[in-house]
Amino acid sequence: MNRIITLTTDFGLSDGFVGVMKGVILSIAPEAIIVDITHDIAPQDIRQGAFLFAASARYFPANAIHVVVVDPGVGSARRPIAIQVGENFFVAPDNGVLSLALGDAKIRAVHLNRPEFWLPRVSRTFHGRDIFAPIAAHLARGVPLESLGDAIDDYVRLDLPRATRDANGAITGTIIHIDRFGNLITNIGEELFEGLDRAPLRVCIGEKMIQGIRQTYADGAKGEAIALISSSWQLEIAVREGNAAAMLGVQIGERVVVR
Amino acid sequence: MNRIITLTTDFGLSDGFVGVMKGVILSIAPEAIIVDITHDIAPQDIRQGAFLFAASARYFPANAIHVVVVDPGVGSARRPIAIQVGENFFVAPDNGVLSLALGDAKIRAVHLNRPEFWLPRVSRTFHGRDIFAPIAAHLARGVPLESLGDAIDDYVRLDLPRATRDANGAITGTIIHIDRFGNLITNIGEELFEGLDRAPLRVCIGEKMIQGIRQTYADGAKGEAIALISSSWQLEIAVREGNAAAMLGVQIGERVVVR
Amino acid sequence: MNRIITLTTDFGLSDGFVGVMKGVILSIAPEAIIVDITHDIAPQDIRQGAFLFAASARYFPANAIHVVVVDPGVGSARRPIAIQVGENFFVAPDNGVLSLALGDAKIRAVHLNRPEFWLPRVSRTFHGRDIFAPIAAHLARGVPLESLGDAIDDYVRLDLPRATRDANGAITGTIIHIDRFGNLITNIGEELFEGLDRAPLRVCIGEKMIQGIRQTYADGAKGEAIALISSSWQLEIAVREGNAAAMLGVQIGERVVVR
Numbered sequence: 011m012n013r014i015i016t017l018t019t020d021f022g023l024s025d026g027f028v029g030v031m032k033g034v035i036l037s038i039a040p041e042a043i044i045v046d047i048t049h050d051i052a053p054q055d056i057r058q059g060a061f062l063f064a065a066s067a068r069y070f071p072a073n074a075i076h077v078v079v080v081d082p083g084v085g086s087a088r089r090p091i092a093i094q095v096g097e098n099f100f101v102a103p104d105n106g107v108l109s110l111a112l113g114d115a116k117i118r119a120v121h122l123n124r125p126e127f128w129l130p131r132v133s134r135t136f137h138g139r140d141i142f143a144p145i146a147a148h149l150a151r152g153v154p155l156e157s158l159g160d161a162i163d164d165y166v167r168l169d170l171p172r173a174t175r176d177a178n179g180a181i182t183g184t185i186i187h188i189d190r191f192g193n194l195i196t197n198i199g200e201e202l203f204e205g206l207d208r209a210p211l212r213v214c215i216g217e218k219m220i221q222g223i224r225q226t227y228a229d230g231a232k233g234e235a236i237a238l239i240s241s242s243w244q245l246e247i248a249v250r251e252g253n254a255a256a257m258l259g260v261q262i263g264e265r266v267v268v269r
Numbered sequence: 270m271n272r273i274i275t276l277t278t279d280f281g282l283s284d285g286f287v288g289v290m291k292g293v294i295l296s297i298a299p300e301a302i303i304v305d306i307t308h309d310i311a312p313q314d315i316r317q318g319a320f321l322f323a324a325s326a327r328y329f330p331a332n333a334i335h336v337v338v339v340d341p342g343v344g345s346a347r348r349p350i351a352i353q354v355g356e357n358f359f360v361a362p363d364n365g366v367l368s369l370a371l372g373d374a375k376i377r378a379v380h381l382n383r384p385e386f387w388l389p390r391v392s393r394t395f396h397g398r399d400i401f402a403p404i405a406a407h408l409a410r411g412v413p414l415e416s417l418g419d420a421i422d423d424y425v426r427l428d429l430p431r432a433t434r435d436a437n438g439a440i441t442g443t444i445i446h447i448d449r450f451g452n453l454i455t456n457i458g459e460e461l462f463e464g465l466d467r468a469p470l471r472v473c474i475g476e477k478m479i480q481g482i483r484q485t486y487a488d489g490a491k492g493e494a495i496a497l498i499s500s501s502w503q504l505e506i507a508v509r510e511g512n513a514a515a516m517l518g519v520q521i522g523e524r525v526v527v528r
Numbered sequence: 529m530n531r532i533i534t535l536t537t538d539f540g541l542s543d544g545f546v547g548v549m550k551g552v553i554l555s556i557a558p559e560a561i562i563v564d565i566t567h568d569i570a571p572q573d574i575r576q577g578a579f580l581f582a583a584s585a586r587y588f589p590a591n592a593i594h595v596v597v598v599d600p601g602v603g604s605a606r607r608p609i610a611i612q613v614g615e616n617f618f619v620a621p622d623n624g625v626l627s628l629a630l631g632d633a634k635i636r637a638v639h640l641n642r643p644e645f646w647l648p649r650v651s652r653t654f655h656g657r658d659i660f661a662p663i664a665a666h667l668a669r670g671v672p673l674e675s676l677g678d679a680i681d682d683y684v685r686l687d688l689p690r691a692t693r694d695a696n697g698a699i700t701g702t703i704i705h706i707d708r709f710g711n712l713i714t715n716i717g718e719e720l721f722e723g724l725d726r727a728p729l730r731v732c733i734g735e736k737m738i739q740g741i742r743q744t745y746a747d748g749a750k751g752e753a754i755a756l757i758s759s760s761w762q763l764e765i766a767v768r769e770g771n772a773a774a775m776l777g778v779q780i781g782e783r784v785v786v787r
Contacts, residue, residue, distance in 0.1 A: 018288075225344060
């Protein structure tokens with residue numbers, strides 16, 4: 011069966027970097043089906059990469075090969091790694107960008123240190139092309155993980171802010187992503203609301219207080235800020251047919267409190 | 270035969286939304302060939318989506334499955350629908366975004382109201398992922414339209430401005446799209462010029478008067494505004510090696526008169 | 529075997545132009561594997577197109593079909609051409625956009641002048657859709673080059689600035705590309721440094737003097753401008769975790785001198 015290879019990077023689409031990775035993959039694994047998750051991670055923003063990749067990867071088939079390249083340390087001592095979870099493979103620099111997606115899954119991991127599976131000439135600045143793309147292609151062809159490098163049992167995990175709920179039921183979290191529509195996505199997972207009546211809750215962000223948690227964008231009046239559960243099942247603040255980030259002047263990292 | 274599924278949305282490419290739709294499709298229909306038409310429809314701009322989709326869809330094979338998601342009413346009472354015209358399928362929210370492409374074609378339509386063909390868990394904010402993508406994938410696998418929901422015989426049609434030609438041969442229309450190059454596309458179809466001598470015509474937009482209708486961009490001097498027939502066979506105003514929208518200060522909706 | 533068709537254009541991704549080209553290709557050659565190199569060439573910038581395409585094309589399999597459409601002269605007398613080098617095909621307007629990729633390779637070339645291999649109706653403004661896409665699709669199906677038009681033995685070559693090294697070992701070149709990260713790519717190929725000790729070299733750009741040529745981004749301090757060899761094996765100026773173009777106020781065409 012043809013294997014899916016997904017790509018998540020901060021390379022943008024302007025410079026041909028992504029096209030080149032696809033050329034390398036298809037040179038080795040002509041039958042691979044390549045799918046872009048996003049290439050617009052903010053340059054070198056490992057946290058944003060980790061969040062968007064984790065929110066997306068779960069919707070792919072169980073035997074996909076995921077390549078994630080947000081790599082400020084390219085060419086330095088940071089290790090290139092590959093990780094297997096069940097039938098799924100993950101290929102990335104060892105800088106934490108996979109850690110949200112992997113969570114506490116039982117993994118097998120290798121340090122990619124066998125150059126015979128890379129391009130013959132490796133640059134110091136574009137391992138997406140020279141190491142990660144060929145590794146993904148070899149995995150797609152059925153090369154076993156263990157052939158690609160020495161086994162390791164640790165890998166870098168991001169220390170990300172976690173949302174908390176105190177004894178009085180007050181929930182504190184932060185904005186971790188702002189999407190194209192200006193919607194503000196928090197790290198407050200839906201499960202934190204368990205047992206709470208949602209209608210009387212107040213969501214506070216900066217000077218703004220929003221009453222209740224709605225079902226959908228259409229529950230707001232045009233231009234009204236509302237809180238709801240996002241498609242990634244986290245608390246989201248949105249403005250119907252408007253841009254919440256612009257209207258509220260909010261940036262990533264802003265604190266959100268729900269009482 | 271592998272079916273083509275096209276995607277037209279206002280989701281942008283930054284947030285992984287489109288990648289996720291592809292993951293859902295390929296999980297259900299691994300052989301589908303997915304083609305992006307555009308994901309840069311202005312957020313929630315149903316008219317622009319309807320125009321760009323109609324101009325593009327006709328160039329795809331006759332048995333393609335087209336998914337169009339510009340969906341300001343997601344999660345509200347607006348219906349998700351699927352429509353069959355010949356061997357072609359169209360999947361979209363019922364808000365008029367398909368109406369330009371469908372025109373007066375003879376259609377069969379269903380209200381997508383059978384959750385067994387959706388993702389198991391449906392969000393209130395991302396039906397592209399939870400309803401439209403799986404429906405397209407099931408169609409690609411050969412599930413008949415009628416299985417996906419109850420038959421309907423009406424669907425929402427946009428009330429779009431139409432260009433007119435009066436008894437004296439004067440044609441009045443509006444700018445309906447501005448492309449990446451700043452070219453101004455009108456709703457004045459080429460057929461409205463039938464029987465008119467094009468050289469003496471004057472195209473008036475705002476304060477600007479353009480003489481004659483040319484054949485191609487190269488017929489203008491550098492920096493000169495010219496009128497010509499666009500690749501979608503409508504009157505277009507362009508500036509050779511320049512940006513007509515910026516130079517003329519024109520926006521979508523501006524009136525154009527040809528005498 | 530399924531043929532790869534690559535696309536490099538200045539069409540952007542917003543207007544559906546690229547999706548339409550794919551629809552045309554798949555209508556003729558349903559088994560083609562289409563890969564985007566980039567569609568963000570600056571509008572009508574033949575030099576940038578030539579550079580990015582040449583840097584990317586070499587990473588694709590030897591039997592790919594490359595379509596490059598940066599075409600300010602569309603609809604004028606400039607010829608559409610197709611070129612074969614070994615098993616590789618190149619399809620483009622004859623304006624020099626292929627010349628960097630082709631270099632001094634031994635070529636066979638034709639003037640695309642047989643409309644039976646185009647779309648039935650050809651616009652004057654979108655030959656990417658009407659001529660180049662169908663030609664690529666026919667090549668993918670195995671139509672021989674010679675069938676597509678009359679043989680020609682000349683084609684337009686760009687007159688690009690070349691980097692030089694004088695008798696004292698001083699190297700002079702120019703900035704030819706600025707990538708998404710703000711890295712400045714010069715036309716100074718790595719081979720010009722042959723026999724020189726790299727550590728004592730000084731790289732001068734505008735008022736700025738950079739000492740030595742490093743190995744990788746991580747060799748710089750945060751915010752420091754450094755020189756290194758790019759992934760396209762040319763001299764590059766970068767700022768670690770920063771934007772060199774913005775920091776140094778440099779644009780394409782700026783002179784770089786290495787002593």
